[in-house]
Amino acid sequence: NAGVTQTPKFRILKIGQSMTLQCTQDMNHNYMYWYRQDPGMGLKLIYYSVGAGITDKGEVPNGYNVSRSTTEDFPLRLELAAPSQTSVYFCASSPRTSGNVEQYFGPGTRLTVT
Amino acid sequence: AQKITQTQPGMFVQEKEAVTLDCTYDTSDPSYGLFWYKQPSSGEMIFLIYQGSYDQQNATEGRYSLNFQKARKSANLVISASQLGDSAMYFCAMRDLLMNYGGSQGNLIFGKGTKLSVKP
Numbered sequence: 001n002a003g004v005t006q007t008p009k010f011r012i013l014k015i016g017q018s019m020t021l022q023c024t025q026d027m028n029h030n031y032m033y034w035y036r037q038d039p040g041m042g043l044k045l046i047y048y049s050v051g052a053g054i055t056d057k058g059e060v061p062n063g064y065n066v067s068r069s070t071t072e073d074f075p076l077r078l079e080l081a082a083p084s085q086t087s088v089y090f091c092a093s094s095p096r097t098s099g100n101v102e103q104y105f106g107p108g109t110r111l112t113v114t
Numbered sequence: 115a116q117k118i119t120q121t122q123p124g125m126f127v128q129e130k131e132a133v134t135l136d137c138t139y140d141t142s143d144p145s146y147g148l149f150w151y152k153q154p155s156s157g158e159m160i161f162l163i164y165q166g167s168y169d170q171q172n173a174t175e176g177r178y179s180l181n182f183q184k185a186r187k188s189a190n191l192v193i194s195a196s197q198l199g200d201s202a203m204y205f206c207a208m209r210d211l212l213m214n215y216g217g218s219q220g221n222l223i224f225g226k227g228t229k230l231s232v233k234p
Contacts, residue, residue, distance in 0.1 A: 042225050045210075045222075051215075097209065107157065
């Protein structure tokens with residue numbers, strides 16, 4: 001059981017380039033999330049999805065886009081990369097949003113924009 | 115708005131001793147969930163323990179326990195018999211209660227974390 005997988009693990013982008021961070025989960029979870037973690041800080045929500053075809057903005061969505069065409073996949077698109085997007089990006093999933101249910105995190109993608 | 119506060123940027127503990135990591139939260143909703151995650155230097159997020167606001171007892175998971183004081187809005191993590199492998203960042207988080215699409219968004223709101231260093 002792979003859980004939540006993310007690719008790539010590391011990436012260096014030049015200012016203005018674009019890229020897609022991939023996230024896949026094999027647990028059939030409806031809820032999926034993208035967070036970013038800046039140095040010395042906790043995680044902040046970028047976008048989330050409550051099921052295939054339904055996505056919405058989180059706290060820090062500017063400069064990003066998402067799509068959710070299947071239950072398994074939740075890619076994050078960076079358009080026109082900026083140095084402020086240098087961060088570690090985590091994808092997470094959860095089967096529901098109540099009770100004693102953790103969020104399952106992927107291993108993260110470390111992105112540097114120079 | 116919900117908020118998590120962790121006031122200890124860094125903590126040191128001697129191996130085999132117990133340590134308490136502080137977490138206070140702010141919410142106006144009577145129903146909420148609190149989580150602790152561990153982030154070792156390798157970067158992954160590891161779930162440790164969960165406490166629901168209506169749980170009658172403090173949560174425990176092996177060497178981890180949660181000192182939940184509802185009236186004081188605190189949810190401190192206690193690690194007993196510290197080990198060298200406990201050296202990591204520890205994050206307290208609360209489940210967001212904003213409602214969308216017929217249910218809670220369910221994302222986590224994180225504190226800034228506490229870096230724990232265990233000394234041999």
